[in-house]
Structure formats: C-alpha cells, structure tokens
Amino acid sequence: MNETEQNFEELKKLLTIKRHEVPPPGYFNHFSGQVISRIRAGEAGGSQTFMERLQAEAPWLANFFRVFETRPGLIGGMAASLCLLLVLSVIFADRPDAASKNLLAVSEPSPVSGGPVAAMAETPLLAASADSSGIVASTNPVTSLQPTATLFGQAGASPLFQPAGFMPAGH
Amino acid sequence: MSMPETAATSDAATPAEPLETDLVHKARRGDLDAYDELVKRYQQRIYATIYHMTANHEDANDLAQDSFIKAYQALKSFKGGSSFYTWLYRIAVNKTINFLKQRKNKQHFSLNDLDFQTENNPDLVALISHKTPLREVGLTELQKKLNEALLKLSEPHRMVVVLHDVQGQSHEEIAEIMDCNIGTVRSRLFYARQQLQGYLTEYAKPA
DSSP: OHHHHHHTHHHHHHHGGGGGEEOSTTHHHHHHHHHHHHHHHHHHHTOOOHHHHHHHHOHHHHHHHHHHHHOHHHHHHHHHHHHHHHHHHHHHHHOHHHHHHHHHHHHOOOGGGOHHHHHHHHSOHHHHHHHHHOOOOTTOHHHHHSOSSOTTTTTTTOTTOOOOOOOOTTO | OOOOOSHHHHHHHOOOHHHHHHHHHHHHTTOHHHHHHHHHHHHHHHHHHHHHHHOBHHHHHHHHHHHHHHHHHTGGGOOSSSOHHHHHHHHHHHHHHHHHHHHTTOOOOBOOEEOTTGGGOHHHHHHHHTTOSOHHHHHHHHHHHHHHHHHHSOHHHHHHHIIIIITOOOHHHHHHHHTSOHHHHHHHHHHHHHHHHHHTTTTOOOO
C-alpha cells in the first residue's frame, strides 16, 4: 500500500491546487441569507414543486420519472409502444368475428374423423347465426351463440334430429 | 480567503456535538435562526465539494443552495442515525450526481480564481517551476488541466477523489456519505488516481 501511496504522491500534490480555488470575495457573506430567504419564500407560498412533493410522498415514482429525464430516448420508446398498443386494441375491438372465427378454425376437427360431432362441426351453428343475423355483439358472446331457429324447429332439416315417435308396437 | 477544506481545518471547524444537535432540534421546530447557523457552519464545505465536482461556480451556487433547502424541508425525516453533517453531505452528493447525469456532454468551466496563497505553496511551486518560467501562467494552465482531467472521471470516482484528496475526508466518512462500503471507496480511489495520473502524466509522474 505504501508503494502505491508513494506512486500517487505527485498527483496528491497536484490536487492541492484545488484547495486554492476560491469563490468571489464576500460570496459566503450572503449565502446563508439567500438560503433562508428562499426557505421563507417557499413557506409563504407553500410552493413545493410537483417533483419535490412526489419525492417526499413516493420516492420510487420520482426515481422512475428521473430515469426518463436522464434517458430521453426511453420516454419516446415507451410512448410509441403505448400508441401501438392503443391502435392494436382499437383494430381488434372492431373485428370480433374475425377473432371468433379464428378461434373456431383452430378448434375445428378434421372431416376425416367423422361421427355426429364432426357433422355438427361441419355446419357450425355459430357461423350460421352470425351470418344470418348480420349483427354480432362483440361484448356479449353468449347471445351470438344462440341460433335463430331452435334445434327442434329445424329437426326435419337435419338428419341428426328425428321427431320422437311414441307408437306402441303392433299399431 | 481560503476555504477550510483540509482535514486539519475541517476538524477545527467541526462544532461540538451537543450544540449541533441542539441547533438541529430547533431547526426541526421551524427555528430559521438555528438553521441559519447550521448553514453558516457547513456552507463552505458543501459549496466546495459541489464546486470541485462541477468545475462551475454558478452550478455549485445553485446546487449548494438547493441542498440546504432540501435538507431543511426533509429535516423531519432526519432520524439522527448519522451526524447532521454526514446527512447533509449525502443530500448534496446525491443532488450533484443527479445534476451531472443530466448535464452530460454539456460541460463548461466557470472556474474560481486561485487565492494568493497558491504561489506560496511549496509543492505547487516545485511542480511548475521547471515547466514554465511564467509561474502565474503555469498555475492557471495547471488548474485548467486538472479540472479537465477530473471531469473525465465518472461521477462516483470523481466524488471519491474530491472528498478524500481535496477535502481530506476519511475512507469511513466517504463510505457513509456515499452509502457504500470502505472497500468500494478504496478501490474507487485507487482506480480514479490511476486514471488521473494517466491524464496528467506531464505534471504528475509516478515516483
């Protein structure tokens, strides 16, 4: 440690020049007076800046804002991403059927699988009702699931649904 | 007029502990006369630290005043875990570092004049006497070079050099002011001195 201290001896001597730098004569005669009058003015006006109040009440938030002050690019990036998010949400809010169709397309099984479930999927009630009514309330998906005609009303049209007969044997 | 920045002078200026506590108590109750006394007591050291960090008199004036005002407003949150002096220093240091981060790439000097004692400082005389026959020009040039070199250091490294080598604070005090451990202070000081020596090879050759 002594060796390194010796190595810096010249530098330390050089740094003593800083101790000789002095403010204009009489500067400190008025310094405390200025501080006190600024405090008095602040108390009289009660004028703490927004950032000062924030620093006192929520220092973490003030520090968060200070990051933006030091990195102006960050605030631009954040504003751009917020705008993008807003635009995207507006676009998707206007096209609810596209989203629901996409959902159905994903869940639609292949026609090869066959069976009654597959047959139902081939004539999706949801799509039919959406097309026939023309209006789909995006905020009320339950109503859009309701078919325009009841299953029993269309029973004759669908091979899956046969009218129930109650005929005793032999008649 | 010379600022009381060395360890010896700062020791002499440090007030008796009970009196400072008394003043702080009064100031907390809104006694501005007591706070005025506290400001007078520490104004030179706080100003000097900020000035050496910014190399700009006007910035140092604003920041020093702001630091004292902020300290007064925050006095209620001062728990007394450290001395008022250390607590005040911490406010000034944080304020200065935040300011310097915002001011990046907009550095401009507004250096104070050197006092009349400078030319009588044997160390400085020895340093410049063989560089230039015009002593005054040599000192001013040296002052400028030194400030330029200091401004090349990062804020934490500059702060450690200013507090230790210029202000004469101990490693322990600096650790408390900068809220880090003593090892960090030592390593920052070593690195900062190495950097400075590199920038000032013309004036400060290693022994």
